Amino acid sequence: MIKIIDLHKSFGAQEVLRGVNLEIPKGKITFIMGQSGQGKSVLLKHIIGLIRPDSGQILVDGLDITGLSLKELYRVRKRFGMLFQDAALFDSMTVAENVAFPLREHTRLSETEIAKKVEEKLALVGLLEAADKLPSELSGGMRKRAGLARALALDPEIILFDEPTTGLDPIMTASINRLIKESQQRHQLTCVVISHDIPSALTIADKIAMLHQGVIIEEGDPESIKSSSHPFVRRFFEGVAEEEGGIS
Numbered sequence: 161m162i163k164i165i166d167l168h169k170s171f172g173a174q175e176v177l178r179g180v181n182l183e184i185p186k187g188k189i190t191f192i193m194g195q196s197g198q199g200k201s202v203l204l205k206h207i208i209g210l211i212r213p214d215s216g217q218i219l220v221d222g223l224d225i226t227g228l229s230l231k232e233l234y235r236v237r238k239r240f241g242m243l244f245q246d247a248a249l250f251d252s253m254t255v256a257e258n259v260a261f262p263l264r265e266h267t268r269l270s271e272t273e274i275a276k277k278v279e280e281k282l283a284l285v286g287l288l289e290a291a292d293k294l295p296s297e298l299s300g301g302m303r304k305r306a307g308l309a310r311a312l313a314l315d316p317e318i319i320l321f322d323e324p325t326t327g328l329d330p331i332m333t334a335s336i337n338r339l340i341k342e343s344q345q346r347h348q349l350t351c352v353v354i355s356h357d358i359p360s361a362l363t364i365a366d367k368i369a370m371l372h373q374g375v376i377i378e379e380g381d382p383e384s385i386k387s388s389s390h391p392f393v394r395r396f397f398e399g400v401a402e403e404e405g406g407i408s
């Protein structure tokens with residue numbers, strides 16, 4: 161389980177996280193939702209230790225990662241996979257080489273074992289036939305799937321998704337959602353998904369947390385979030401611009 165306790169982070173005078181408290185249950189899919197610029201990506205980067213907070217704690221199975229040395233953090237990070245918003249593939253490497261990259265960096269597997277793993281992960285995301293293509297030859301959805309195969313390469317326990325379905329058509333969105341759900345069910349993965357995509361959250365989330373003005377204002381299962389009485393949450397789910405309601 162990941163437990164975030166009273167997390168604060170400012171950039172200069174801009175206070176982005178103002179005391180975030182959140183529990184992310186093991187083996188479940190948790191969506192962190194909220195408007196653009198509310199600090200969702202900043203929160204995600206704290207969870208993987210890419211940003212250090214000004215104060216507060218992030219407990220990963222009881223271990224506070226905020227005070228770890230880089231070497232210790234590196235060890236914890238091996239338990240995490242991350243699918244970045246733009247998939248962050250290496251442009252000059254083929255899809256297969258991209259998936260092999262973390263295995264070459266972090267394991268001592270032989271080339272035969274690496275090839276086997278790459279094939280397994282590409283099959284999982286339905287990209288075997290694209291193994292030798294360059295990222296520039298892929299569609300947006302295929303790039304996301306290649307990014308997912310790479311994120312799964314080291315068999316992580318926890319996987320962080322930064323807007324996995326943004327910019328995808330409904331069919332590709334459904335396919336990415338199915339992959340997230342399948343990975344979670346097959347490997348008891350803990351999934352943390354940053355998203356604005358309400359239909360996806362209502363389809364696959366076990367838990368939804370709403371980040372607004374630097375704090376979690378509501379959390380619960382999709383049904384309870386849908387019926388939330390919090391004015392911002394209601395407007396977010398109803399798709400009404402904040403300015404129109406004058407919510408603070």
Ligand SMILES: Nc1ncnc2c1ncn2[C@@H]1O[C@H](COP(=O)(O)OP(=O)(O)OP(=O)(O)O)[C@@H](O)[C@H]1O
Binds near residue numbers: 171194195200201203
């Ligand atoms: N390294 C940084 N240095 C300075 N400011 C930053 C940094 N990273 C993020 N910010 C600021 O923090 C705020 C929150 O950014 P963040 O990307 O977390 O928002 P978000 O909720 O993920 O938005 P979106 O949904 O549009 O991706 C923004 O105002 C951003 O400019």
